[in-house]
Amino acid sequence: MTHAGRQAALEAVATEIRSCTGCRLHQTRTLAVPGEGSPDTEVVFVGEGPGFNEDRQGRPFVGRAGGLLTKLLATLRWRREDVFITNIVKCRPPENRDPEPDEVAACAPFLRRQLEILDPALVVTLGRHSLGRFMPGARISQVHGTYTPVDPAPGVSGALAFALYHPAAALRTPEIERTSYRDVAGIPAALLEARARRERNAAAVALDETVTVAVAADADPDVAPAALAAPEGDRSEPDFTLF
Ligand code: SF4
Secondary structure (H helix, E strand, C coil): CHHHHHHHHHHCCCHHCCCCCCCCCHHHHCCCCCCCCCCCCCEEEEEECCHHHHHHCCCCCHHHHHHHHHHHHHCCCHHHCCCCCCCCCCCCCCHHHHCHHHHHHHHHHHHHHHHHHHHHEEEEEHHHHHHHHCCCCHHHHHHCCCCECCCCCCCCCCEEEEEEECHHHHHHHHHHHHHHHHHHCCCCHHHHHHHHHHHHHHHHHHHHHHHHHHHHHHHCCHHHHHEEEEECCCCCCCEEEEE
């Protein structure tokens, strides 16, 4: 998919989210918060749900927790607009309560479609609810600062998931804030591994296709050699600062 195609597809999803009445959270929201960022990014940050400020502005992570997330990104010399930032549920749970399982389930197709469009190499989970979607069964206190192959159920496959504490938790507890600064420093290495993993997988698929076509060509001389050509994409390499 082209840059323009991804941008248009993300905006189409966002438009649906803004008018969604799929769960009870639409009754109390001010604005739905679809998410924002680069359509071309390799890295998607996924939090739990919008808070007070996000609900007012319709943008993710714009309050104090968002300020800390921006600072954490800055330590990598990344900007918010270099990545894509969204949440498990797109509307604010009243009083910032945890989203209910049926609300998460109702909203899951939107996150799935966003992830299918973006096809990220790395999903950074923010907090235990997001962690639970991408690393089922993992405990944030044990896996923060580490990565593992992502669970494909939320809509992304062949990617790695990297666990961070939620910035709101870091604001409440200075030790978690210090830990978060240490943890975020591991993201570039995770991205490098995610890229390498994708390249290995793509090479394996290409080899498999080559063997399949070669076998077919051997059986049928009318099969054109052009069939061996790999399809070309226009996705350019993002200019991330890795170290
Ligand atoms: Fe729709 Fe998700 Fe908002 Fe519920 S939280 S109303 S499913 S957009």
